[in-house]
Amino acid sequence: MGEMQQSTNEMRICVPGNTAELQRVRSFVASKARKSGFSEQGVYNLTLAVDEACSNVIRHAYRHDNSREFCVEIDLEQGQFIVKIFDSGSAFNPLSISAPAMKEYFEKFMRGGLGISIIKKVIDNIEYIPADAKHPFNILKLIKTLDDRSI
Amino acid sequence: MSSFSIEHRLRKPAQILDIKGFLDAHTAPQLETKLESIIREGGYNIVVNFRELDYISSAGLGVFMVFIEEVRNKLGDIKLVSMQPKVFTVFDLLGFPMLFEILEHEDEAIANFRDAGNESENG
Numbered sequence: 001m002g003e004m005q006q007s008t009n010e011m012r013i014c015v016p017g018n019t020a021e022l023q024r025v026r027s028f029v030a031s032k033a034r035k036s037g038f039s040e041q042g043v044y045n046l047t048l049a050v051d052e053a054c055s056n057v058i059r060h061a062y063r064h065d066n067s068r069e070f071c072v073e074i075d076l077e078q079g080q081f082i083v084k085i086f087d088s089g090s091a092f093n094p095l096s097i098s099a100p101a102m103k104e105y106f107e108k109f110m111r112g113g114l115g116i117s118i119i120k121k122v123i124d125n126i127e128y129i130p131a132d133a134k135h136p137f138n139i140l141k142l143i144k145t146l147d148d149r150s151i
Numbered sequence: 152m153s154s155f156s157i158e159h160r161l162r163k164p165a166q167i168l169d170i171k172g173f174l175d176a177h178t179a180p181q182l183e184t185k186l187e188s189i190i191r192e193g194g195y196n197i198v199v200n201f202r203e204l205d206y207i208s209s210a211g212l213g214v215f216m217v218f219i220e221e222v223r224n225k226l227g228d229i230k231l232v233s234m235q236p237k238v239f240t241v242f243d244l245l246g247f248p249m250l251f252e253i254l255e256h257e258d259e260a261i262a263n264f265r266d267a268g269n270e271s272e273n274g
Contacts, residue, residue, distance in 0.1 A: 019177035023154075026175075026206075044206075044237045051208045055176040102246040109220040114209035114245055121244050 014071040017062035017089075025054055025072055029083065032074045036081055038149040045122040046081070049142055052115035053085050053094070061089025061138070081144045086137040091130040094119060094140065157185050164264050165230075166194040167257065171203040174211035183214045186229075190218060195227025196269045198260045202233040207241050215251065227269060228252065230260040 013028045015021035026047045033043045050072060062068045070087040099117040100110060119126065125143040129135070155178035160167040166189050174182065189197060199215075215229055222229055230252045234242070242253060254260050 019175070022175050022177055023173060041237055041240065044240070048208055048241065051175060055208065055210060058176070102249070106246070106250040109216060111213055111216050114212060117245055118209055118241070 011075070012071055012073040014069050016066050017058045017064065017068045017070060018066045019055065019058055019064075022051055022054060022058075026051055028072065029074070033081065036076065036146065036149070038081075042144075042149045046083070046142075046144055049119045049122050050083055050085070052118050053140055053142065056092060056094065056115055057085065057087045057089060060092045061087050076146075079146045081146055083142040083144075085140045085142070087140075088131070088137055091138050093128045093130065095126060095128050155181060157182060159185065159189070162198075162257075162261060164269050165196040165198045165261055167198045167200055169200045169203065173206040174204060174214075175206065175208045176210040179210040179214050182211070183217060186214065186218050190222060195222050195225040196264045197222065197227065197229045198257060198264075199229065199231050200233050200257055201231060201235070201238055204235070204238055207238050209241075209245075212242065212245065212247065215247075219250065228264070228267075230254060230263065232257045232260050 011032070013025060015024055029050045030043050030047045033046050038046060054070065054072065057070050058064060062070070068088065070085065073084045073086070075082040075084065094116050097113070097116045099120055100113050104110070119142065123142045124145050127141040127143070129139040129141070131138050155170070155172040155174055157171075158169040160169065168185065170182065172178070186197070215231070219229055231242075232254045233256065234253065239253065242248065242251070247253070252260070252263070
């Protein structure tokens with residue numbers, strides 16, 4: 001994780017793989033989204049999507065291993081608010097998971113799997129870049145266009 | 152640190168949980184433990200009051216899915232009341248109003264339990 005820590009700056013936060021850190025990540029994302037002019041609902045939705053993605057990293061990629069860190073970075077470019085989540089765990093591509101059909105979900109009192117549904121509903125564009133020989137981190141990109149700041 | 156707290160009241164015929172703060176993957180187990188203990192003691196008429204809840208993620212929604220089937224099998228219910236609009240949005244996004252009764256006021260939830268004849272002493 002040294003590479004991630006070296007590039008720490010005000011647009012990036014790195015935290016241990018522990019759900020206790022989610023609050024800190026949310027505060028970070030919310031403050032940047034407010035500065036970019038998102039409505040309160042827009043801030044909530046964006047923060048929620050990042051929370052869901054980070055919760056998945058902690059649970060699935062790191063299996064609650066506190067000794068591992070993940071990073072969240074925000075880039076503002078070409079009218080887009082881009083949140084990148086870097087992790088060094090096993091690859092977990094949310095795009096490969098199909099969102100549950102909610103009618104069946106409720107009829108069968110199913111559990112789990114809702115984080116992905118939330119991300120897909122509130123984020124405009126999602127990209128996933130698994131780690132490879134050149135890039136040691138999995139990167140999930142959540143992209144919100146800035147003309148869509150109200151929702 | 153996530154801040155989350157639960158207060159438990161009896162308002163016959165229901166058990167009321169006032170939840171406050173932030174309900175996420177870190178704090179959801181607290182709510183799960185509390186609901187579990189109420190249900191184990193025979194409380195099947197449950198109202199969760201969201202008035203002071205500022206944030207919920209899918210981990211929070213998941214807690215209600217854990218217990219709703221069992222509680223309804225016992226002819227009780229988990230009714231959700233007084234959500235802030237931003238919190239309701241999360242439930243609505245996923246279609247939770249299909250399964251859960253989500254009401255504006257606690258009084259309505261109590262009245263609905265009474266109308267359904269759920270007058271057990273345990274709530």
